[in-house]
Amino acid sequence: MSEQNRTENTDRRDFLKVSAGMAGLAVAPGVLLYGISAHGRAPDEPASAKVRWGMLIDTSKCADGCDECTTACASENGLSGATGPQDSQWIRKMHIKNLQTGAEHNVPMLCQHCENPPCVDVCPTGASMKRADGIVLVDRHICIGCRYCMMACPYKARSFVHEPLAEQNPEVPRGKGCVESCTFCVQRVDRDETPACVEACNKDGHMAIQFGDLNDPDSAIAKAMKAYATTEVRADLGLNTGVRYQGI
Amino acid sequence: MASLRDKLRALALIGALAGLAMAPAMAGQATPAKGKGDKCVEDTDYMRRNHMELLKHHRDKTMHQGIRTTRHSLKGCVECHASAKTGSVAASKDDFCAACHAYAAVKVDCWDCHATKPKAAQAAVPGLSALQSGGQTQ
Ligand code: SF4
Ligand code: SF4
Numbered sequence: 547m548s549e550q551n552r553t554e555n556t557d558r559r560d561f562l563k564v565s566a567g568m569a570g571l572a573v574a575p576g577v578l579l580y581g582i583s584a585h586g587r588a589p590d591e592p593a594s595a596k597v598r599w600g601m602l603i604d605t606s607k608c609a610d611g612c613d614e615c616t617t618a619c620a621s622e623n624g625l626s627g628a629t630g631p632q633d634s635q636w637i638r639k640m641h642i643k644n645l646q647t648g649a650e651h652n653v654p655m656l657c658q659h660c661e662n663p664p665c666v667d668v669c670p671t672g673a674s675m676k677r678a679d680g681i682v683l684v685d686r687h688i689c690i691g692c693r694y695c696m697m698a699c700p701y702k703a704r705s706f707v708h709e710p711l712a713e714q715n716p717e718v719p720r721g722k723g724c725v726e727s728c729t730f731c732v733q734r735v736d737r738d739e740t741p742a743c744v745e746a747c748n749k750d751g752h753m754a755i756q757f758g759d760l761n762d763p764d765s766a767i768a769k770a771m772k773a774y775a776t777t778e779v780r781a782d783l784g785l786n787t788g789v790r791y792q793g794i
Numbered sequence: 795m796a797s798l799r800d801k802l803r804a805l806a807l808i809g810a811l812a813g814l815a816m817a818p819a820m821a822g823q824a825t826p827a828k829g830k831g832d833k834c835v836e837d838t839d840y841m842r843r844n845h846m847e848l849l850k851h852h853r854d855k856t857m858h859q860g861i862r863t864t865r866h867s868l869k870g871c872v873e874c875h876a877s878a879k880t881g882s883v884a885a886s887k888d889d890f891c892a893a894c895h896a897y898a899a900v901k902v903d904c905w906d907c908h909a910t911k912p913k914a915a916q917a918a919v920p921g922l923s924a925l926q927s928g929g930q931t932q
Contacts, residue, residue, distance in 0.1 A: 593860035685857050714909045721907030
């Protein structure tokens, strides 16, 4: 559906390409519902498709040398925080440089919570799934650890747990043999809190990450996306990501 | 004076009780530690046979729909049944889950991913605890 709205740029290999264009307009598909808030959903109420959770990251506010978001993610979700090839990383702080202009940016990369997620498409078991409110998750009860989704994800957002784990956060069960990725801190979102990285970034005064309901025109994130040009990384793939960037 | 019939009945009762007490002991069953609360979220007999169904049903609802009632959540089981000794439901053979599962020779892989101990100083979730005490059946 974002097909006509996307700026066409045919160089598919150009990762992290800026293709701001009109993609922002297509981010909230379906009916826009006014006056219905996602917030304060009762524990017995299922997640609703009226809501689409999303994130807006302003790369110009993402500070050099800061690791608040990655550290907060690790402690919330029980990750080791190590960044070796076999360590789980749900959010990675990347540094990119435009070789032509010399412009440099800090870009926190995480699961983009695609509206049309390739990970879900390829998963042979149904373990990779998208919740009604747009949060993409792995149901570890079903995951067989084939890692097909890791190969399908264009953002390298997923990690595989190679070793047995112990002392997990009771709210974030995770273990050997399953693939995992950013959950938007679904356990926090379900009790009306923001993801740990957002909280940490704001607490530290950077305010580089906003989180909210893209379907709610009154939410700060929807207003920001209406006011400013935002970028969908690899917009050419037509995934309609829930994570958008400003400043790249 | 008690009749012979009464005596026999009493004897039979004692025998049955002894049998009940002996059988698990002989098979090496540890008595599962008592939970923290007065009673379980469902009758003990029902829980013995059906806890796995409740947990499976609840896990799918939580995972796929984001329903987070606490009555039948595994986290709730762990919070109540973690033993005083190890603080866990499965760290030693006497802990709540481990004790019965060893006796029944049923291997579970819940603990590969799920924490066997409650979160040390977990902040109370107002909505959730209110719902739990209200006895919401989910
Ligand atoms: S970013 Fe990757 S893991 Fe996340 S929804 Fe998209 S394809 Fe799946
Ligand atoms: S690793 Fe798990 S989630 Fe990924 S494709 Fe295989 S079964 Fe699905």
